[in-house]
């Protein structure tokens with residue numbers, strides 16, 4: 025199947041998953057994860073109408089966003105998301121270019137982003153749901169405290185939570201949704217959940233995902 029056909033098929037599955045759980049059409053958005061893939065692959069996705077792209081590596085993000093700067097879909101420029109773990113010394117490549125940085129996991133990273141933001145940079149807090157040492161993200165029991173600190177930073181627009189869960193994601197998706205709900209009860213602006221990848225995006229939509237991040241299903245396996 026071509027990249028264009030995969031985009032059309034996954035978009036249709038997302039619309040069906042929204043409908044199946046009584047959600048409004050387009051309340052979940054596909055982020056096409058193009059990390060390590062060439063710009064020509066992104067162009068094929070664009071030709072199929074895809075606007076939203078996600079990248080994991082700061083310099084690669086900067087280079088691709090620059091190269092595709094003038095590209096439009098239906099009169100709209102591409103919408104870039106940064107979804108990888110981010111080091112503070114690489115914040116400069118990402119801030120003000122990404123509409124949303126999904127991966128803030130420390131007060132110091134949040135501060136570095138805030139300091140460089142021209143306006144208010146959209147951010148999510150990434151949560152290490154399973155406490156896995158190999159993955160970035162803040163531990164679940166510290167996440168809301170970090171969110172509170174981030175809301176005090178003038179250059180940040182905190183919008184929600186992101187997770188990369190361990191295998192068997194369903195339970196973790198539910199836990200992330202519950203954590204965001206608890207944050208909202210405490211007055212935090214956690215309305216957006218970024219969860220679900222190639223294998224489980226429909227399940228994530230049923231459990232409230234605002235953003236699904238799909239890579240290999242669209243672009244094939246990464247080398």
Ligand SMILES: Cc1ncc(COP(=O)(O)O)c(C=O)c1O
Pocket residue numbers: 057080107108188221222223237238239240241
């Ligand atoms: C943070 C993040 N989200 C989503 C994806 C996409 O995963 P998949 O290829 O399983 O769709 C990746 C891929 O590495 C990722 O790092």
